[in-house]
Amino acid sequence: MRAATTAARRRDGAAQSLSGRRNRIRFAWAYAFIFPQLLFFLVFTIYPIIMSYVYAFFDWSGFGPLSNFVGLENLARLMQDDQFWNAFRNSLVFIFSKTVILMPTTLLMALILNQAFFRGKVVYRTLYFLPVVTTTSIVGIIMxxxxxxxxxxxxxxxxSLGILKEPVPWLGQAGTAMLVLILVGSWKFFGMMMVYWLAGLQSLPGDIYEAATVDGAGYWQTLRSITLPxxxxxxTVILLLTVVNSMHVFxxxxxxxxxxxxxxxxxxDLYIYNYAFSASGFPQIGYASAAGIVFGLTIFxxxxxxxxxxxxxxxxxxxREAASAKGGI
Amino acid sequence: MVVAFGTLLSACSGENEAPQRGADNVGDPSSGQEEVTLTFWSRWPESQPVFEQAIQEFEDLHPNIHISFPSIASSQYSAQLQAAVASNDLPDIFSNHASIPTDQLVQLGLIRDLNDLFPPEKKAAFYEGTWTEGFTTMDGNVYALPHFTPRRFANVMFYNLDVLEQAGLTEADVPASWSELEEVGGKIRRATEGVYPLILGIKTDWLMNGLIGQMGSAINPDVLPNDTAYSGFNYQTGTYEQDSAGIVQTMEFIKQLQEEKLLHPNSLVIDYREASALFAGGQAAFVIDGTFLTSELQKNNQFDRFGVAPLPTKDGKPQYYAFQGETKAAVHVSKQTKHYEEVKLFLSFYMDRIYALQMEEGIEGSPIIAQNEALPSDNAQFKQAQTIQDETFILSPHQYSRNLATIQVHTELNGKKPKENYGKILEGYLAGQIPNVETALGQLAADYNAALEASIAKVAAGGTSVSLDDYTFPNWVPFEPYTQDQYDELDD
Incomplete structure (x- = not known):
């Protein structure tokens, strides 16, 4: 009996040990697979973020040792720089305008292209998506x-249509230049947002629509009471993605x-670039980093x-789903 | 068969071949058989074809030396150089850049001196002002080999002969004064369809800074005309005076041209390359640009129907560009190079062949006086541009030559100086964002003076002997070359 128990224990122990070894091997493999990504993450994401915070406390041109510690001087200078706040305001105007333009228009287009009766959907989706895959800098030059x-x-x-009597300097006036920038930026991202909405629309459960149809709900009623809620x-996720995308317009x-x-x-971002990679004069990496931190925190x-x-x-x-399930029961 | 195959292979391989050497290869390190690769970075697109040809010739002369010459976009050069410095991986030979001046490269121990390439008699062959402290030399040691003549580039006016012809005008009608430009401009507008008299690439700040300063120098010659950080500085009084009458009136004149529709409306939204392309395409009769445009028009735009004239000024009076010894185009040698003997060989070849090729191709004048005087080029426009450039460049004082500690002030000033410049203010003025240009320029001058004073105070606080007096040259007479004797006179 004791021998049998001992044997059983040994078997269990051997099985546990085998299972433990297998687990260790599995973990080892898991870590081995994670390690390259972790390394890249540390080197290319964490390290630059940390260093940008470090640089912000130095007067540093990007060349030579980090020796001139200036504390919060870069930050103080930045706060007093009207040009920085001008750039900040421009960024916010661009983000806000692009979001306001794109959220409703792309939803509308997605609703149209999601209709079962609509023919040539694939062609239209491709056409609207084309600007998304076009290189932004090329778009800028062509525009x-x-x-x-x-x-x-x-x-x-x-x-030629007689709308104008003489050419308008669209990019040569402050107001119209910003307007063109917003419109081109919106056009460039239109297809992407439309695809997001389409994906959202296509993930909605079909049975609810069937039930609504059986109950005699019309298109507008379905849209207002089912689709939009x-x-x-x-x-909200699309809103988040649009805002984050609009922040990077460099x-x-x-x-x-x-x-x-x-x-x-x-x-x-252009303001930061102009200080970090000055075409004339020395680069001011420390100051540019301070600007990057303030902008980064705002984004955050x-x-x-x-x-x-x-x-x-x-x-x-x-x-709502829980309440509706309870009601159904 | 194996022997035959081996023989065939060795015949195909270049490695065992005896190098084809010219007579100048005596004592040549390439006479050893070691294969050497030198890396060379350049930022001058206009010199690209010359470099390619010269490198080929050099490699033919020295088969064991290979020059690796990667193509680098000039707009990305600063970032690339920055990365190379950070990783201590500079190429053997590289072009200079304003973002990392000679003094910093020397301080960081990144470049080596080239004294053995430049014995006194060799140095004497170069233009006066070439060997200026803080630019090509530090403490008397040479650290840079000039690439072009240091007397570059002057801003000049290019005229399109086809457009002049269309308007019934000739080269004799090319304006020398503002009123002539308006008069000729009016004739061009009336005689042609959709062609404008003048086009400018206003988006290119450095070009605008230079041309506005130069035009303004005909009115206020004591306000320094060039495109450096001291543009707008009055070396007689030791203050920035960007709001001088010369600068204000020049900007007002350009605004007037815009209002009279004599300035191409695209000027406000284009850079200098786009402006010159439109000029070559016959959309404007005149374009103001650097002398380097000569070769760009001929080679890039395949356009030869143009001439070069000095900038028109208010009353047709002379203008100038203040040359302060800043050799803007030069090459350095990395201290890390393992093949300095081969580098020297290449740089000697550079001075003989690349300088000459650039002259022949009409790209730019040589830094060596004798080569320029021989002027082998039969390129009429190039000669025209070089002659004007030579007359326009006038050696002017620089604080570095008086007190080398002012380099530290310059570094400080870089972080404090305003972001605006003539180019930006002109852009705002033409776009209607700046209603009063005099006020804007006054603010610019006040900000620059405050930044300079703060920079001097900061450097002086560290125990360095430097003051605003180092920036004051009462014996400077604009339009007259400033000599070493005058520097000495001040020290006495």
């Missing part, structure tokens, strides 16, 4: 020619307006607020 003053496509079209969590601004005329379209706060919104809308939907 600069389209919105030029003399012998430029946009002005020539308006002139169900799309809310997806909508390549478009650089090629389309280069921040002009007279800083009217200079955004924070904005993203956190929108993330909270996403969570709220999801919680709301879960609560």
């Amino acid at each position: 600069k020619f389209i919105f030029g003053n003399e012998n430029a496509l946009f002005n020539e079209t308006l002139l 169900l799309l809310l969590p997806v909508g 390549d478009l601004v650089k090629t389309l307006t280069n921040g002009g005329p007279y800083f009217a379209t200079e955004t924070v 706060l904005l993203t956190a607020a929108l993330g909270g919104l996403v969570k709220l809308s999801r919680d709301g939907q879960s609560a």
